[in-house]
Amino acid sequence: MANDATQSIHDPATAGEDQYLTFILAEEEYGVDILRVQEIKGWERPTPLPNTPDYIRGVINVRGMIVPIIDMRLRFGMEPMDYGPTTVVIMLRVVGEERERVMGVVVDAVSEVYSIGADNLQPAPDFGTRIGVNFVRGLATVEEQMILVLDIDTLLGPGLIASADAIEAEATA
Amino acid sequence: MAKVLVVDDSASMRQMVAFTLKQAGHEVVEGRDGKDGLSKAQGAKADLVITDVNMPAMDGLQLTRELRKLGGYKFTPILVLTTEAGPEKKQEGKAAGATGWLVKPFDPDQLMNTVNRVLR
Amino acid sequence: MSIDMAQFIDAFLEESFEGLERMETELLALDGGDPETLNTIFRCAHSIKGGAGTFGFGAISGFTHGVETLLDRMRNGEQEAAPETVNLLLRAVDTLRAQLHAARDGGEADAAEVAEVRTLIEAHLGDAAPTGRPADNHGVADSGGADAPADGNRTGPRGWRIHFQPYADLMRTGNDPLRMFEVLEELGTLSVHCETDRLPDNADAFDPEDCHLAWTLELEGDATRDQVQEVFEWVEDESDLLIEPLDAVSEPTTEAPPLTPEPAEMGATTPRPPEAPAARGGSGNRGAESSSMRVNAGKIDALIDMVGELVITQSMLTDISDQLEEDPSKIEAQIERLRTGLGELERNTRELQESVMSIRMVPIAQVFNRFPRLVHDISGQLGKQIELTLKGEYTEVDKTVMEHLGDPLVHLVRNAVDHGIEMPDERAAAGKPETGQVTLEAFHRGGNVVIEIRDDGKGMDADRILAKARDAGLVGPNQHLDRHEILQLVFEPGLSTADQVSDLSGRGVGMDVVKKNIRGLGGNVELESEPGKGSRLTIRLPLTLSIMDGQLLKIGDETFVIPLIAIVESLQTLPESVKQAFGKLPLYRLRDEYIPIVDLAALFGRTEPSPLPERALLVVAEADDQRVALRVDDLLGQQQVVIKTLETNFRKVPGTAGATILGDGQVALILDIAGIARMASGRDTRAA
Numbered sequence: 001m002a003n004d005a006t007q008s009i010h011d012p013a014t015a016g017e018d019q020y021l022t023f024i025l026a027e028e029e030y031g032v033d034i035l036r037v038q039e040i041k042g043w044e045r046p047t048p049l050p051n052t053p054d055y056i057r058g059v060i061n062v063r064g065m066i067v068p069i070i071d072m073r074l075r076f077g078m079e080p081m082d083y084g085p086t087t088v089v090i091m092l093r094v095v096g097e098e099r100e101r102v103m104g105v106v107v108d109a110v111s112e113v114y115s116i117g118a119d120n121l122q123p124a125p126d127f128g129t130r131i132g133v134n135f136v137r138g139l140a141t142v143e144e145q146m147i148l149v150l151d152i153d154t155l156l157g158p159g160l161i162a163s164a165d166a167i168e169a170e171a172t173a
Numbered sequence: 174m175a176k177v178l179v180v181d182d183s184a185s186m187r188q189m190v191a192f193t194l195k196q197a198g199h200e201v202v203e204g205r206d207g208k209d210g211l212s213k214a215q216g217a218k219a220d221l222v223i224t225d226v227n228m229p230a231m232d233g234l235q236l237t238r239e240l241r242k243l244g245g246y247k248f249t250p251i252l253v254l255t256t257e258a259g260p261e262k263k264q265e266g267k268a269a270g271a272t273g274w275l276v277k278p279f280d281p282d283q284l285m286n287t288v289n290r291v292l293r
Numbered sequence: 294m295s296i297d298m299a300q301f302i303d304a305f306l307e308e309s310f311e312g313l314e315r316m317e318t319e320l321l322a323l324d325g326g327d328p329e330t331l332n333t334i335f336r337c338a339h340s341i342k343g344g345a346g347t348f349g350f351g352a353i354s355g356f357t358h359g360v361e362t363l364l365d366r367m368r369n370g371e372q373e374a375a376p377e378t379v380n381l382l383l384r385a386v387d388t389l390r391a392q393l394h395a396a397r398d399g400g401e402a403d404a405a406e407v408a409e410v411r412t413l414i415e416a417h418l419g420d421a422a423p424t425g426r427p428a429d430n431h432g433v434a435d436s437g438g439a440d441a442p443a444d445g446n447r448t449g450p451r452g453w454r455i456h457f458q459p460y461a462d463l464m465r466t467g468n469d470p471l472r473m474f475e476v477l478e479e480l481g482t483l484s485v486h487c488e489t490d491r492l493p494d495n496a497d498a499f500d501p502e503d504c505h506l507a508w509t510l511e512l513e514g515d516a517t518r519d520q521v522q523e524v525f526e527w528v529e530d531e532s533d534l535l536i537e538p539l540d541a542v543s544e545p546t547t548e549a550p551p552l553t554p555e556p557a558e559m560g561a562t563t564p565r566p567p568e569a570p571a572a573r574g575g576s577g578n579r580g581a582e583s584s585s586m587r588v589n590a591g592k593i594d595a596l597i598d599m600v601g602e603l604v605i606t607q608s609m610l611t612d613i614s615d616q617l618e619e620d621p622s623k624i625e626a627q628i629e630r631l632r633t634g635l636g637e638l639e640r641n642t643r644e645l646q647e648s649v650m651s652i653r654m655v656p657i658a659q660v661f662n663r664f665p666r667l668v669h670d671i672s673g674q675l676g677k678q679i680e681l682t683l684k685g686e687y688t689e690v691d692k693t694v695m696e697h698l699g700d701p702l703v704h705l706v707r708n709a710v711d712h713g714i715e716m717p718d719e720r721a722a723a724g725k726p727e728t729g730q731v732t733l734e735a736f737h738r739g740g741n742v743v744i745e746i747r748d749d750g751k752g753m754d755a756d757r758i759l760a761k762a763r764d765a766g767l768v769g770p771n772q773h774l775d776r777h778e779i780l781q782l783v784f785e786p787g788l789s790t791a792d793q794v795s796d797l798s799g800r801g802v803g804m805d806v807v808k809k810n811i812r813g814l815g816g817n818v819e820l821e822s823e824p825g826k827g828s829r830l831t832i833r834l835p836l837t838l839s840i841m842d843g844q845l846l847k848i849g850d851e852t853f854v855i856p857l858i859a860i861v862e863s864l865q866t867l868p869e870s871v872k873q874a875f876g877k878l879p880l881y882r883l884r885d886e887y888i889p890i891v892d893l894a895a896l897f898g899r900t901e902p903s904p905l906p907e908r909a910l911l912v913v914a915e916a917d918d919q920r921v922a923l924r925v926d927d928l929l930g931q932q933q934v935v936i937k938t939l940e941t942n943f944r945k946v947p948g949t950a951g952a953t954i955l956g957d958g959q960v961a962l963i964l965d966i967a968g969i970a971r972m973a974s975g976r977d978t979r980a981a
Contacts, residue, residue, distance in 0.1 A: 046960070047851065047952070047959065047960040047961065047962060048851070048897075048899065049939070049943075049946050049949070049962070050896070050897030050898060050899075050946060050947070050948050050949065050962075051897060051898045051946075051947065051948070052946070058960075059939065059943070059952060059960050060960060061954045061958050061959065061960050064937075064954065065937075065941065065942065066937045066938075066939060066941065066942060066943075066952050066954075066960055067942050068939075068942055068943040101941070101942040101943070102942050103942060103943075182336070182340065183305075183308055183340045183343065183344055184304050184307075184308050185301045185302075185304035185305035185307075185308055185344050185348065186305075186340075186343065186344060186347065188301050188304050189298070189301045189347065189348075192300075192301070225343075227335075227336050227339045227340070228336070229333070229336060241465070247465065247502070248464055248465070248467055248469070248502075249467055250467040250468075250469075251466075251467050254343075256339065256342060256343045256346070264530070267466060267527070267530065267531075270465065270466050270467075271466060271467075272466050272467035272468050272527060273468070273526070273527035274527070277343040277346055277347055278343065278345075278346030278347035278348075278354070279347065280298070280347070281298075289476075290472065290473075290476050290524070291467070291468075291469075291472060
């Protein structure tokens with residue numbers, strides 16, 4: 001149902017603007033579709049998983065559900081930062097082909113909620129090969145601030161799981 | 174609104190009959206076979222009994238005979254569900270004390286038409 | 294009233310499949326036509342016919358009608374329960390099953406087979422009586438349908454005059470003239486004249502339960518004679534009834550045309566059911582495996598009882614907290630009560646958990662029941678004589694286990710029948726009874742469900758298995774294996790012991806798949822066999838998939854869980870027992886066995902491999918016949934843990950069998966010993 005809601009909002013005929021929750025990573029602001037945000041939690045130490053990439057910090061218990069935690073800084077190859085009191089985990093609903101997953105992403109801090117019109121979203125420039133461009137939905141400017149709007153289904157979807165697989169396969173090969 | 178006892182060993186038939194009756198605002202008590210139906214009937218007086226004929230433990234005809242022996246069920250309408258279109262089964266039913274019959278297969282409308290003939 | 298019949302179809306299909314299974318079982322057990330058994334079989338067919346008709350499966354209903362008729366004759370002793378009749382009925386059960394499957398999945402049953410079986414049944418019935426065309430039966434009834442203007446009925450009279458004189462007993466069948474009149478009133482304008490002349494004169498003769506009255510009713514309107522007749526349908530034999538057009542001159546003493554219709558037309562309440570299986574909306578959702586299950590009502594009752602207890606405990610705890618608030622001075626006494634209450638809560642929770650888990654448990658009979666038929670058919674094809682014994686059918690296993698157990702068991706039973714049991718002459722020559730025995734038994738042992746498939750056939754020749762395994766390169770030329778180890782080779786891919794490839798079970802194909810399937814359920818399978826005496830396959834499966842007994846242990850600062858069942862022993866190392874293969878592959882000598890020591894922290898990529906301390910704590914664990922000795926820092930307690938999969942939100946993680954949530958809310962990984970053994974050997978090979 002929530003899924004339908006997402007789609008209807010994306011339909012330019014019904015609404016021109018989407019709402020995004022933004023968060024901070026190394027002083028830059030990133031946005032995710034607010035309809036995918038399940039909750040925001042404080043940082044707690046996860047249980048690490050064996051032989052997974054460093055950005056998969058492990059799993060935590062969210063009301064009886066085992067949820068993986070992904071460090072966004074490490075995912076983007078940024079400098080790691082110590083987890084502090086403002087460090088938060090955003091629980092996101094990631095829609096995959098077979099099912100939905102819930103995943104938590106660790107960010108420096110949560111910032112704002114913005115409405116951004118689809119026509120205010122510019123295509124992302126080529127970031128080079130280090131960071132795939134396919135998980136950037138576009139760039140927007142709000143109050144003179146650049147916001148990178150992320151496509152979490154691509155960022156946290158099969159690609160991430162497969163890359164974790166590939167790394168794991170490499171490790172055990 | 175009436176209390177109807179529905180006795181059938183087939184859960185799907187019971188469901189269908191019960192659902193239809195509940196839709197019409199009646200209260201439904203279900204029995205899995207004649208024996209179960211009899212004990213349910215003794216537990217709470219029903220205003221109408223609808224029973225299948227072929228059932229394990231106790232068949233519908235025996236159930237009808239047993240019910241007629243109970244004080245509270247002397248005049249209670251009892252409808253038997255039969256697949257036989259022929260007269261013998263119906264007469265057997267009548268002989269056992271059934272009020273009338275409903276021939277399977279039937280649909281909810283037919284069921285309600287029949288029920289309305291005995292529930293007023 | 295519009296009611297969507299589709300909502301009942303699942304239940305109908307489910308009970309029909311069960312009915313067919315029952316029919317099959319009873320048919321196979323039918324010895325010479327025991328009437329009670331025949332009755333049961335008849336009832337199953339009868340229910341399917343009735344349901345199929347009601348829920349819009351006319352063809353199935355029609356087909357079943359023939360089956361029912363045949364069974365009816367058998368139970369009445371008009372037809373013999375000869376083997377070929379039983380076989381025909383078994384075939385009909387298959388055909389019906391195929392039709393119901395088609396109905397469920399939206400496909401089509403093999404029309405030729407359906408028609409053939411139907412013809413055979415009709416031929417069996419032997420007479421010209423039309424069988425299996427319910428449309429025929431109802432066709433007759435239809436002619437009396439409400440709107441059918443039967444011969445001259447619809448002459449357009451002003452209405453009808455009805456003379457109705459019930460017999461005294463009428464009301465004793467629950468019929469009530471008043472209600473009939475109310476129905477008539479709906480058909481038009483009704484005037485009622487009551488005749489009281491039959492009332493007894495003196496009170497002694499008056500029985501208030503008798504009907505003493507008679508009526509003459511006039512119904513004006515365009516109701517048909519049939520409609521009027523229908524109102525009196527149930528009481529025709531209990532009353533004198535005369536229905537005549539209002540326009541006609543009424544003769545009081547009437548030799549009027551016979552008013553009672555032909556008996557066959559009496560089913561007039563039943564117009565034809567909707568013919569086509571009324572567009573069964575999106576049948577796609579009726580997948581092969583239904584996710585619904587039948588639960589024994591007793592289990593639900595137990596659950597309700599426990600919830601009741603839980604509520605009591607809760608109110609007790611609330612009460613304690615209130616008391617503490619009111620009068621903190623009595624804290625000592627209240628703490629004692631609190632402890633009791635918490636103890637109670639713990640017990641409730643545990644019982645509730647067990648009870649909820651037990652709901653997933655279903656008797657293994659659901660799988661076992663298909664084997665009598667299977668063995669009957671295969672032994673028939675092969676010309677073997679086999680007696681199948683089922684034991685422990687009521688042993689309960691987890692529903693998921695059950696669903697995945699069917700195929701492996703079929704394979705193993707087929708093997709026993711096909712390759713295990715010899716031909717009768719062969720058996721006689723070997724001094725055995727001509728009839729071979731196959732036994733399928735289930736029982737609980739420890740935390741496991743054990744299923745054994747035993748036969749008294751020719752057994753397995755270990756030398757031949759070994760020779761083949763050497764040919765196939767599975768066993769090195771100088772490798773020594775004991776007899777038990779050799780026998781387990783049959784589970785290796787591509788090994789066969791059958792002399793001939795039969796069409797029943799292919800050449801050894803499948804035993805490896807069987808083992809894989811059973812492993813997938815967290816179980817294992819073993820073969821024992823003695824040449825000339827027979828074989829025994831033992832399958833061990835966990836009782837439930839989602840709860841297990843675990844040993845908690847600490848490695849570094851992390852807590853892990855090992856399935857208790859995998860633990861062989863835990864021990865403190867003796868320095869002289871630690872060996873180093875190639876200088877870096879630590880092995881521990883436990884009695885006569887060398888077991889690789891696994892540094893889990895290193896294997897899981899947490900730390901660099903570290904040298905084994907002088908005295909280390911090892912947990913020796915076993916899975917899939919492989920043993921590993923895990924280096925652990927501390928052994929914590931044992932407890933039942935609920936297994937959660939990592940795949941829900943992530944993916945399978947090698948070396949783990951999922952995760953669980955500990956009492957403090959932390960997640961602990963459950964170790965997959967077999968996986969760790971594989972990972973460890975992979976690493977070690979590379980390291981060496």
